Amino acid sequence: MAVKEYLRERFFPHLWCPGCGHGMVLNGLLHAVEKLGMSKNEIVMVSGIGCSARISGYVDFHTLHTIHGRALAFATGVKMSRPELNLIVPMGDGDALAIGGNHFIHAARRNIDITAIVMNNRIYGMTGGQFSPLSGEGIQATTAPFANIDYSFDVVELSKAAGATFVARTTTYHVQQMTEIIRKAILHEGFAVVEVLSQCPTYFGRKNKAGDAVDMVKWFKNNTTPVGSNAKQENPDLIERGIFVQKESPEYCNEYDKVVQRAMKMVK
Amino acid sequence: MSENKKFIQGNEACVDGALYAGLDFFAGYPITPSTEIAELLSYRLPQSGGKFIQMEDEIASLCAIIGASLTGRKVMTATSGPGFSLMQEALGYAVMTEIPCVIVNVQRGGPSTGIPTHGSQGDVNQARWGTHGDHAIIAMTASNHQDVFAITVEAFNLAETYRTPVILLFDEVVAHMREPLVIPESGAIPLVERLRTSVKEGVDYHPYLPREDGRLPMSDFGGVHRYNVTGLFHDMWGFPSTEPRTVHGLLRHLVDKIENHTNQIVRYREYYLEDAEHLLISYGSAARSARHVVEDRRLRGERLGLLELQTLWPFPADIVREKCIHPKSVIVVELNMGQILSSVKMVVNDPQKVFLANRIDGIFITPEDILNILRLIQGRGV
Numbered sequence: 309m310a311v312k313e314y315l316r317e318r319f320f321p322h323l324w325c326p327g328c329g330h331g332m333v334l335n336g337l338l339h340a341v342e343k344l345g346m347s348k349n350e351i352v353m354v355s356g357i358g359c360s361a362r363i364s365g366y367v368d369f370h371t372l373h374t375i376h377g378r379a380l381a382f383a384t385g386v387k388m389s390r391p392e393l394n395l396i397v398p399m400g401d402g403d404a405l406a407i408g409g410n411h412f413i414h415a416a417r418r419n420i421d422i423t424a425i426v427m428n429n430r431i432y433g434m435t436g437g438q439f440s441p442l443s444g445e446g447i448q449a450t451t452a453p454f455a456n457i458d459y460s461f462d463v464v465e466l467s468k469a470a471g472a473t474f475v476a477r478t479t480t481y482h483v484q485q486m487t488e489i490i491r492k493a494i495l496h497e498g499f500a501v502v503e504v505l506s507q508c509p510t511y512f513g514r515k516n517k518a519g520d521a522v523d524m525v526k527w528f529k530n531n532t533t534p535v536g537s538n539a540k541q542e543n544p545d546l547i548e549r550g551i552f553v554q555k556e557s558p559e560y561c562n563e564y565d566k567v568v569q570r571a572m573k574m575v576k
Numbered sequence: 577m578s579e580n581k582k583f584i585q586g587n588e589a590c591v592d593g594a595l596y597a598g599l600d601f602f603a604g605y606p607i608t609p610s611t612e613i614a615e616l617l618s619y620r621l622p623q624s625g626g627k628f629i630q631m632e633d634e635i636a637s638l639c640a641i642i643g644a645s646l647t648g649r650k651v652m653t654a655t656s657g658p659g660f661s662l663m664q665e666a667l668g669y670a671v672m673t674e675i676p677c678v679i680v681n682v683q684r685g686g687p688s689t690g691i692p693t694h695g696s697q698g699d700v701n702q703a704r705w706g707t708h709g710d711h712a713i714i715a716m717t718a719s720n721h722q723d724v725f726a727i728t729v730e731a732f733n734l735a736e737t738y739r740t741p742v743i744l745l746f747d748e749v750v751a752h753m754r755e756p757l758v759i760p761e762s763g764a765i766p767l768v769e770r771l772r773t774s775v776k777e778g779v780d781y782h783p784y785l786p787r788e789d790g791r792l793p794m795s796d797f798g799g800v801h802r803y804n805v806t807g808l809f810h811d812m813w814g815f816p817s818t819e820p821r822t823v824h825g826l827l828r829h830l831v832d833k834i835e836n837h838t839n840q841i842v843r844y845r846e847y848y849l850e851d852a853e854h855l856l857i858s859y860g861s862a863a864r865s866a867r868h869v870v871e872d873r874r875l876r877g878e879r880l881g882l883l884e885l886q887t888l889w890p891f892p893a894d895i896v897r898e899k900c901i902h903p904k905s906v907i908v909v910e911l912n913m914g915q916i917l918s919s920v921k922m923v924v925n926d927p928q929k930v931f932l933a934n935r936i937d938g939i940f941i942t943p944e945d946i947l948n949i950l951r952l953i954q955g956r957g958v
Contacts, residue, residue, distance in 0.1 A: 316804075319815055352797055354643070365804055365815060370797040372646065373806035373816075374639065375669050381636035385643025385651075388629055389601055390798045393647075414632040564627065571622035 311338045314348065316368045323362055325433075327513075327521025329480040329506030333398070333427050334363055336486035336504070343491050346394065353396045354383040356408060358434045359508075360400035360427040369396075377407030380415040383422050391561035394494060395422040401442035402432050405461055409441070416470035419498045420560035425490065426463055426501065429508035437511030448515040464552050467501040474500035475553040479528035480507060482549065489551060498559050505532070505547070580759040586750040587612040587654075589721035589757045590680060591620065593728030594652050596759065597767060599678075600626035601649040603640035605633055605659060608692040609748040610682035613654035634659035638666040638679065645675050646805065648770060648796035650732055654680035657690060657699055660706070667741055668707035669807045671830060674784075674792060676735035676770070678728075683747040683860075685938050694938030695748035697860055700915040703743045704889050710827060712834035714841060715743040715889040719863040721757040724750060726765065727843065727886055733768040734841060738833055739792055745888060747911065749861035749940050770794060773801065784826075785812035790833045835890055842895060843886035848874060849899055852881025854950060856933075857896065857920060858909035859885040862941050866909040869943045869950075880950075888916065893923040900924040905953050909933045909946055 315338070324330050341351065351369040355361035357376035364371040370393075374382045379397050387395045404412055404426045415422060431449060432438040439449035444460035452458075467475045474496040478486040486504060493500035507513065507524035518524050533539040535550035582588070591613055594602075602621055604614040614630065621628040627644075631637040634655050641651035655663065660681045670677055683699050685691030690698075699706075703715040714734050718727040724746065731742040773793035775781040777800035786792050795801040808816040809823045817823070834841065847870055849855070858866035863884040870880040883899050885892060900906050900920070906929055908917040914932045921927040933949040935941040948958045 318813070319804075348802060349798065349800060365806070368802055370802050371804045372643065372797070373804060373808070375665055375807055378635060378639045378666065381631065381639035382643040384629070384631070384636070385601070385603060385640030385645075386647055386797060388627055388640070389644035389647040389649050393798050410632055411636055414636070564622075564629075568622040568625070568627075571619070575623045 309342060309345075311342050314338045314341060314368055316366055319365050322366055324359060325510040327507065327509040328359070329429060329508070329525070330360055330363060330427055332480040332483060333425065333486070333504050333506055334366065336483050337396070337398070337425070337490055338367070339487040340490035340494060343487070344494060350392070351394045351396060352383070352386050353398070354379045354386065355398055356400070356403040358400035358403045358432065360398055361403060363398045377403055378411060379403070380408065380411040380422065380424065384415060384420055387420055387422055388561060388564065391421070396425065396494065397422055398425040398427055400433075401426060401428045401430060402440040405463070405466070406441045413466070413470040416467055416472040416499045416501070418560040419471060419473055419557050421497055421499070423490070423493045423496075423500045423502070426503045427506045428463065428503055429506045429512055431508050431512040433508050433511055437515055450515070463501065463503040468553055471499070472501045473498035473553065473555050473557045474551070476501070476551045477503040477505070477547070477549045479505040479532055479549060481525045481528040485549070492551065492554070496554065498557055580761075582757050582759070583754060584721065584757055585612060585752055585754055586721055586724050586746060587682065587752070588616055589724040590654070590728050590744070590746065591616045592757065592759055593725040594678070594732070595620060595624065596725070596765070597729040597732035598650045599652050599732070600624075601641060601644040601651045602626070602653065603629045603631050603637040603644070604653050605631055605637050605655065607634070607656045607659045609684055609751050610654040610656050610680060612751075613680060613682070634662040635666060638663045638670070638677070641677050642666065642670050642675050645677050646797045652678040652680065654682065656682050656684050656692070657686040658688070660699060660702065664706040668709060668711065670741040671707065671711045671713065672807045673805050674739040674830075675741075676739055677741045678731045678735055678744060679741055680744040680746060682751045683745060691938045693748070695861055695911060695940055696938070697745070697747055697862065697911040697915070699745060700888055700912065703745055710831065712831045713743065713889050714738065714740060714834060714887070715745050716843065716887050717745045717860040718886055719750060719860055719884060721755050723886065725757055725759070729765050729767070730843065733766075736768040736770055738837070739794070740834060745860065747860050772796070775801065777801075782812040783814045784810055786829060790829070838890040838892065839894060841887055841890060842892040844892060844895060845884040845886065846899070847871070847882040847884070849881040849883065851879050852903050853879040854881070854953070855900060855903035855906045856880065856882045856909055856946070857885065857906060857916070858882065859888060859916065862909045862911050865941050865943050865946060869946045872943065885916070891919045891923070896920055897923045897925065900930075904929065906930045907933050907946065907949055907953070909941065911935055911941060
C-alpha cells in the first residue's frame with residue numbers, strides 16, 4: 309500500500325507551521341507502517357492535546373484525539389480491551405512528560421504493548437512557546453523570559469528506569485533511522501518509547517536564535533551521534549541516538565490472560 | 577436462603593447490577609468508601625470473561641474505560657468525591673464524544689479529603705456541573721439494595737440509549753449497609769445493547785450524524801469503519817470544526833438528546849402522595865429516614881407523603897412541580913446544604929412552602945431530625 313493511502317486527504321491542509329518537524333515524524337511513521345504491511349483496520353492511534361496530537365486526525369486509522377496528557381490512559385483501555393489491535397500513541401513533550409508524566413511511567417511499568425512516540429520539540433507550540441519539561445535550563449520561552457531554570461528529563465533514562473522494554477531516540481534529520489526505529493518499536497511486544505527530536509522553528513527556534521527549520525535540522529545532524537560511538541567519549545555533549553533498550557519481558561495483556569485462566573479455574 | 581438471594585453491602589449490589597447489565601470492563605483506583613466495588617470486580621470480572629485494571633489514578637481510570645467502551649464493551653468505574661473531582665475533564669470528554677460509560681460516585685463528606693468514612697450527598701451539584709461547559713448529564717441514585725441493583729442496570733441501559741456517561745450517586749450509608757438483595761432471573765430486567773451501525777464496509781459511515789430519532793449508531797474501534805473521535809467540536813465525520821453552525825448544532829444535540837427525554841429518563845418512587853398534607857422529597861440513604869417518618873406518622877393519622885427521587889439529573893421538574901401542588905408544605909431531606917432544595921424551589925409554584933431537613937456533620941439523618949423540622953413548620957415546636 310502506498311504511504312499516501314494511509315492519509316485522510318479530506319482533512320488536509322494540516323495545521324502545522326511551515327518548517328515544523330511533526331510532518332517529518334508523520335512521514336517516518338507512515339513509512340514504518342507501510343514497511344510492516346499493516347492493515348489500516350488493525351491500527352489505533354491515540355493522541356492527547358497539542359500540535360503533535362493533531363497527527364491522529366491526518367491518518368486513516370482508528371483515531372482517538374483525547375485530552376491533554378491522558379492519551380496513554382485511553383490507549384491502555386483500548387489495548388486491554390482488544391489486545392490484537394496495534395496501539396500507536398504520538399505525544400508532545402509537555403503532553404507526554406508534564407501533564408502526562410504519571411501515565412507515561414505507569415504504562416512503561418506495566419509493559420503494556422503500546423508504541424509511544426515522544427515528538428520532542430522542547431516547547432509548547434499550540435499555546436505559543438512556553439517551556440516544557442524537556443526544554444532544559446537556559447532556554448528562552450514565553451514563560452521563561454529570563455531563561456529557564458528547570459532541568460529537563462532525559463526521556464531515554466526515564467523510560468528505562470520506569471520499565472519500558474524498548475527505548476530509542478532519533479531525530480527528524482535521520483528519517484531513515486526514524487522509520488526503522490519506529491518499525492521495530494511497533495513490532496516490539498511491550499511498551500516501546502521512541503523519542504524523536506523535532507524542530508519548532510516558530511517558537512523554540514525564534515526564541516532561542518536557533519535559525520530556521522533547516523538550521524535546526526542541521527543541528528540535529530551535528531549534535532547527535534550513534535549510541536555507543538567513540539565521538540560521544542570525545543565530546544560528552546553529543547546526544548546519543550539509536551536503540552538503547554530492546555528486551556523481552558512479560559507483556560501486560562498476556563499476563564492478564566493468565567489472570568483470567570486462574571480466575572476461571574476458581575469458577576470450576 | 578435461595579441461591580439468588582444474598583445478604584450484602586450496597587457496593588456489592590452495585591457490582592451485581594453492573595454484571596447483570598453486561599459490564600465487561602472496569603478500571604478503577606482505590607478510594608473509600610467505594611473500594612469494595614473495585615475489589616469485587618477484580619475477582620468476578622475475569623471469571624466471567626471480562627477485564628479489570630487498577631489504574632494509576634482516577635483520571636486514568638475514566639480515560640481507560642472510555643477507550644474500552646469505544647471497542648464495544650460495557651464499562652464502569654467507581655470512586656468517591658476526590659476521585660470524582662479528578663475525573664471531571666474526562667467526564668466532559670465522554671459527554672462531547674458521546675461514549676457510553678457508567679461512573680459510580682459513592683459519596684462521602686467533603687470538600688477535599690473531608691470525612692471519608694461517613695456518608696454525605698454533597699456531590700449532587702458537582703455531578704450536574706462539575707465538568708466545564710454547557711452540557712446535559714444523567715445522574716441517578718437509590719436508597720436500598722434492590723433499587724441499587726435495578727438503578728445500576730438502568731444506568732447501563734440509559735448510557736447505551738443516549739450515548740452518554742451516566743453517574744450513579746450512591747452514598748457511604750447505602751454502600752456499606754447490609755441488607756438482602758434478590759438477584760432477578762436473567763431476562764427479568766430488559767437490557768439495552770449497543771446500537772451499532774448497519775453501514776457496510778466500504779460505504780461512508782458518519783460517526784457523528786444523528787439519525788432522525790437523534791440516536792447515533794456506533795462502530796467498534798478495530799472494526800471496518802475507521803473514524804476520528806475528538807473532544808473538540810466536530811462535524812459528522814468526527815473531524816474538528818469551528819464552523820458556527822456545526823458548533824451550535826452539536827451543543828444543541830448534546831443537550832436536547834437528554835433534556836428532551838427527561839420524562840422517559842426520570843425514575844422515582846412515591847409513598848402516600850394522594851392526600852399528603854406535608855410532602856417529603858428525598859433520595860439515596862436520606863430517603864430511608866424520610867420513609868420511616870412518613871410510615872410512622874401515617875399510623876398516627878398524620879397525612880405525610882414521600883417522593884423519592886431516583887433520577888436527580890436531568891431534574892424531574894414536571895413530576896416535582898405536579899406533586900408539590902396540593903401539600904401545605906414540602907420538606908426536602910438530604911445530606912447536604914440544600915443541593916436538591918434549590919432545584920425544587922426553582923420548579924414549584926410556591927417556593928415559600930419548601931423547607932430543608934438536612935445533616936452535614938457526617939451523621940446519618942434520623943427520623944427525629946426530620947420530625948423536628950416538621951413540627952417547627954407546623955408551629956408545634958420541637
